[in-house]
Amino acid sequence: MTELLIRNILNHITLSNKELENFCNLFNQKEVLKKHFLLREGKLCKFEGFVIKGLFRVYHIDSNGFEQVLYFAKENWWVTDIDSFTNDKPSQLYIQALEDSEVLLISKRDKEFAYNNIPKIEELFRVMTQKTHIALQRRIIDNLSKTADQRYLDFIEKYPNLFQRLTNVQIAAYLGISHEFLSKIRRKIASK
Amino acid sequence: MTELLIRNILNHITLSNKELENFCNLFNQKEVLKKHFLLREGKLCKFEGFVIKGLFRVYHIDSNGFEQVLYFAKENWWVTDIDSFTNDKPSQLYIQALEDSEVLLISKRDKEFAYNNIPKIEELFRVMTQKTHIALQRRIIDNLSKTADQRYLDFIEKYPNLFQRLTNVQIAAYLGISHEFLSKIRRKIASK
């Protein structure tokens, strides 16, 4: 069941079989059924997760009760609240399964064990964090500069298979617009 | 001149004097006068920089010619285009001095040398990247959920001394609104 994880890691760095095995053994598999939560606001995020099946939404609820989706995580993607996890503080995020899902979880202690005993793991997470960092910068620029129409088109182009598994409400919460307006955008695009 | 850099590093991790000295010696100081560029779109970003004096804006110009500010960097802040720097690809960003400034620059080769010879440096950059990562996530949620008025108020509260050194045009480009609209927001706030 760590086949997918191994391939994901090797995509970022090179690691011996022994190192891979030692690292992967630190993960525990968990099933999360549709609509169930991996994390809720106010709780400590005690894991870093790798999705092997299904789909999650990572979102925030603001003071007006509106939900903003920070990101989606499907098979082969990592999922955590890095702020809560690294700084041991209550999470401001919810992580909910949108489909029946399975994740591999590593605890903070085991991750630190890996940092100390498998030097390359430090590099792995540095490289992964950097890649996410770049994607976040890109998204900020896009959110600042692009119209909702364009952000929607970008989204379905960038994540064509993800898009098919999401409702308009979820996509709108990611784009930062109301789902009614997304509906109007879709009509406008379809009529072309 | 590396006094500020040393204090900044020790703020993230602990390092012996020897390690600090070895690492800091890899930096070269550079002066950048107001309105001059540290990086332009299309160029390779060959440095990671630490600002010891002055102020920079890191921005993008979109296809309509509008500028979006990704972030500002003043004394004691780091500045680079991490995408261009780590992936050796042409930058999509401009980095311009808004005041007469001075930066300490480290090259990619020297940074890699540090990774290989001062193990803790890997941790330093992992920790720094994580902190930035968290800030970027926060900004995405804020941009999605908050009105321009609130984002402006947040900005001047979060960066009170930075705000005084910036023009409305710069702040508007950071908030993602027109400077005229920012002017109207300021009037509305002042009238209360």
Add this chain to the structure above:
DNA sequence: ACAAAATATTGAACAAGTTCAATAACTGAA
């Protein structure tokens, strides 16, 4: 296959933010 629930669409009135053009205030260099 059916009922219930969740999701999507639509329109009308409204709010937030842009654009353009004109004027005012400020800054810096000679």
Add this chain to the structure above:
DNA sequence: TTCAGTTATTGAACTTGTTCAATATTTTGT
């Protein structure tokens, strides 16, 4: 000190996106 260039303010018309409420469509559980 002046004046030229930059930066800020304002108003009017416009565009983008929201809100609310009603209706249509799809999905889900039994």
